[in-house]
Each structure stands twice: as C-alpha cells, then as structure tokens.
Amino acid sequence: MSFNLGKGFTILLLVPLCVFTSQPTIAKAVAHQKSIEAKSTSFTAQPEQCVTLRQGRKCFASIQLQWKIPLKQNVCLFQEGQQKKIKCWKNHEHANMVIEFESNESINYELRSLSDNKIIAQTQIKVSWVHKRTTRKRRWRLF
Amino acid sequence: MFIISKITSGQFSKQLLKWRMIITILLLCFTFISQANEQTLEENYVDNTVDPNSPVVKNDFEWQVIMDLSVAYEQVPLKGVHQTNILQYFRPAMLIDISYKGFFLQTNQRRSVAVLGGAEFGYQLLVKDNWQIDVIAKGYMFGYDPNVLIDDSGADKDLFSGLKERENTGGVALRYSRYFDNAIFSIDFAHAHAEEDATGLIVDSFYSYLLPYRNWDIYFGGGITYYDQDLIDYYIGINPDEVTANRPLYTADSGFRAQLEVYAQYPLSASWSFNAGITQSFYNNKIKRSPLVNKNKLIQVMLGAHYVF
Numbered sequence: 269m270s271f272n273l274g275k276g277f278t279i280l281l282l283v284p285l286c287v288f289t290s291q292p293t294i295a296k297a298v299a300h301q302k303s304i305e306a307k308s309t310s311f312t313a314q315p316e317q318c319v320t321l322r323q324g325r326k327c328f329a330s331i332q333l334q335w336k337i338p339l340k341q342n343v344c345l346f347q348e349g350q351q352k353k354i355k356c357w358k359n360h361e362h363a364n365m366v367i368e369f370e371s372n373e374s375i376n377y378e379l380r381s382l383s384d385n386k387i388i389a390q391t392q393i394k395v396s397w398v399h400k401r402t403t404r405k406r407r408w409r410l411f
Numbered sequence: 412m413f414i415i416s417k418i419t420s421g422q423f424s425k426q427l428l429k430w431r432m433i434i435t436i437l438l439l440c441f442t443f444i445s446q447a448n449e450q451t452l453e454e455n456y457v458d459n460t461v462d463p464n465s466p467v468v469k470n471d472f473e474w475q476v477i478m479d480l481s482v483a484y485e486q487v488p489l490k491g492v493h494q495t496n497i498l499q500y501f502r503p504a505m506l507i508d509i510s511y512k513g514f515f516l517q518t519n520q521r522r523s524v525a526v527l528g529g530a531e532f533g534y535q536l537l538v539k540d541n542w543q544i545d546v547i548a549k550g551y552m553f554g555y556d557p558n559v560l561i562d563d564s565g566a567d568k569d570l571f572s573g574l575k576e577r578e579n580t581g582g583v584a585l586r587y588s589r590y591f592d593n594a595i596f597s598i599d600f601a602h603a604h605a606e607e608d609a610t611g612l613i614v615d616s617f618y619s620y621l622l623p624y625r626n627w628d629i630y631f632g633g634g635i636t637y638y639d640q641d642l643i644d645y646y647i648g649i650n651p652d653e654v655t656a657n658r659p660l661y662t663a664d665s666g667f668r669a670q671l672e673v674y675a676q677y678p679l680s681a682s683w684s685f686n687a688g689i690t691q692s693f694y695n696n697k698i699k700r701s702p703l704v705n706k707n708k709l710i711q712v713m714l715g716a717h718y719v720f
Contacts, residue, residue, distance in 0.1 A: 396681040399475070402475075
C-alpha cells in the first residue's frame with residue numbers, strides 16, 4: 269500500500285521540519301554573536317577605586333576610562349541616573365579619556381548608543397575610605 | 412644657702428590661693444554652662460524629651476585600632492641629649508580609640524609608646540553640638556632616667572650621673588572643647604602629679620584647624636601650655652643632694668610652652684595612610700638657666716604610615 273500525498277503536502281511537511289531543525293541553529297548563532305560582542309566589548313576605569321581619609325568625605329582622582337565595542341557607532345558617556353552627556357564619540361569603536369572624579373560615593377558610568385540610548389557597557393568607580401564615620405569628634409595633636 | 416623643694420608655709424598659702432581661684436573659675440564656668448544648658452533644653456526640648464547629644468544616653472560602642480609605623484626626629488631641652496642610633500628614630504605603636512556610654516580611651520597624640528604618654532582616658536560630662544566638657548586622665552610630661560640618657564642618648568656623664576630618675580607626670584583634668592567649622596579649640600585644666608613633691612597645675616590649650624585639599628587633610632595647630640613651678644623644678648631643678656662641681660643648686664620657676672604645628676595625612680589605600688608632621692615648640696627662656704638645659708626652641712618631625720584595622 270502506498271500513499272501519494274502530492275508536492276503540496278511535502279512542502280507543508282518540510283517547512284515546519286526546517287523551522288524546527290533550524291531554530292537551535294539560529295539561537296546558537298545569536299548567542300555566539302552576543303558572546304563575540306560581549307568579549308569584544310570592554311569598559312574599564314583605571315584606577316577603579318578612589319580612597320578618601322574619612323567616610324563621607326569627597327574623594328578626588330584622575331581616572332582613565334577606556335572602552336571598546338565590536339562595531340563602529342555613535343556612543344555617549346553618561347553618569348548612571350543622569351541624562352547629561354559627559355562626552356560623545358561619532359563612529360568610534362574604541363576610545364579613552366581622563367575624567368576628574370569628585371564624589372563621596374561610588375559612581376557607575378554608562379556607555380550608551382546614541383541612536384537608541386541603549387546601555388552598551390558599564391563600569392564603576394568605587395569610593396572607599398580609611399576611617400569610618402564616627403560620632404566622636406577627633407582632636408589631632410602631634411607632639 | 413639652702414633652697415628646699417618641699418612646700419613651705421608661704422608656698423602653701425600661694426598654692427591654696429591659686430587652687431581657690433581655679434575652683435572659682437571652674438564653678439563660674441559650670442554655672443554658665445548649666446544655665447546655657449537649661450536654656451537650650453527649654454528651647455529645644457519643651458516636651459521633656461532627653462537631649463540626644465547627652466553622653467549619658469549615647470550608647471554607641473565605637474572603636475578603632477591603628478598600627479603606627481613612624482619615624483620621628485625629636486629635640487629635647489636637656490643638654491647634649493639627642494637621638495644617637497637609628498632605632499631611636501623608629502616609634503612603632505598601636506593607637507587605640509574606644510568609646511562607650513560617654514567613656515572613652517583615645518590615643519590621639521603620636522606619643523603612645525610611653526605608659527599614659529599619649530593615651531587619654533576620659534568621660535564626656537557634657538556634649539553639645541559645638542562644645543563639650545570631659546574629665547580626663549592622661550600623661551602630660553615625660554620623665555627621664557639619667558643613666559639611660561648617658562648610655563643611649565649622648566648625655567654628658569659628669570652632668571647627669573648621680574641625678575635621681577624623674578618619673579612621668581600624669582594628671583586628671585577638666586577639658587573644655589569648642590568645635591568650629593573644620594577647627595577645634597580645647598583647654599585642659601589639669602592637676603598633675605609626678606612624685607609626692609612634684610604636683611601642680613598644668614593648663615594646656617590647643618587650637619587645630621583642618622584644611623582639606625583634594626584627598627589630603629592638612630592640620631594647622633597652635634597651643635600654649637602653662638606648667639606650675641613644682642613640676643618644672645622637678646624635671647630641671649638641681650636638688651641639694653644632687654649638687655656637684657658641674658651641677659650647682661638650681662630651683663626652676665614655673666614655665667610656659669608655645670607650640671606651632673603642621674600635620675598632614677593622605678590615604679594610600681583603604682587601610683593605609685601616609686602621615687607627616689612638624690612641630691616647633693618654644694619654652695620660656697628661663698628654663699635655659701638650669702644647668703641641665705641648653706635649648707628652649709625645639710623641633711620635632713614625624714614621617715610615617717598608619718595601618719587602620
């Protein structure tokens with residue numbers, strides 16, 4: 269006994285089969301692409317820590333920020349939670365700059381795509397201190 | 412002619428009068444303070460709640476331990492006495508700050524190596540926003556062992572041999588501290604005691620101004636200290652039983668010291684800080700009349716690092 273179901277049925281059968289079989293491949297490819305992008309995307313701060321003498325005191329440092337992305341695009345540097353651009357680059361895939369850091373708390377910096385404001389990469393400058401905050405007022409005298 | 416260092420009846424009357432004056436001043440201060448305190452309480456705490464700044468309700472337990480690794484160059488007034496070997500420049504120390512329920516132990520002077528030399532143990536009697544009064548116990552003056560000075564610090568043998576050892580002077584004091592923006596003024600009225608005969612008043616005042624510059628803390632300080640005659644005489648006087656051909660009898664007067672200081676701190680990491688300071692002290696000229704003293708202007712320099720636990 270044989271069945272002749274025609275060309276149309278064959279196509280109908282093959283399309284979902286192809287879709288089912290190709291889905292993991294596409295996912296793999298996307299993941300692979302993301303992995304390449306992630307690997308080739310970097311955003312670093314040097315030094316990544318600013319140390320102040322006392323907790324709560326403003327910390328000052330010259331920090332070198334360095335970033336690299338897989339494809340050239342228009343990007344801007346932002347401080348997290350703020351809309352004011354620190355600096356923008358047109359059609360760049362890497363850059364570095366020095367910022368004068370001045371804060372009493374840790375700050376995250378974001379590299380955002382200018383086209384869709386999407387965060388491409390982040391880095392943090394951590395503020396730490398030697399002496400923790402105390403309620404006692406200290407009297408300094410050397411000799 | 413004999414000049415004895417024990418208190419005669421005339422001296423006793425003078426001492427009594429002086430202490431009466433001090434007690435009167437302190438009582439007046441306390442009257443003013445308590446009036447001001449009541450007024451503030453009435454203004455700010457009309458609902459009879461307790462002043463949150465009062466030390467009796469301040470239960471916070473705070474502590475800090477610092478390892479001090481410093482080198483110091485220090486001049487002393489005693490004739491010929493100086494640092495003779497490299498180890499004498501190194502002054503490693505542990506600085507401990509603890510406070511709980513108004514009691515505190517703090518080593519905020521660098522001289523923590525001697526017993527009570529830099530440590531202050533105290534209780535906060537009154538703590539307000541801009542001022543406070545503490546009762547403290549601390550070391551005020553360092554003693555010396557003449558034999559150690561001869562052996563280790565270049566002291567002249569003929570001049571110092573046969574002198575009795577001078578003990579450290581400790582004292583119990585009332586300290587008034589006034590806080591300004593980035594500055595502190597404090598004054599201690601101390602009853603100091605070294606030995607039975609060597610007791611007296613020390614009034615020690617100091618003003619310190621903090622100038623923050625980027626990550627640096629720079630402190631500019633200045634102070635004036637008064638020492639009673641018996642205390643100065645105990646250290647640089649020559650008693651009748653100590654008189655020799657090189658060492659005539661000498662009774663010292665009361666003394667003053669003025670100090671100017673610059674001290675700076677810089678953070679190296681979250682645990683280490685760099686510290687450097689210089690202090691210039693000026694004692695009154697009269698101390699140079701002592702056969703044991705040849706300097707009244709002294710410089711002290713410190714350079715080092717602190718490790719904060």
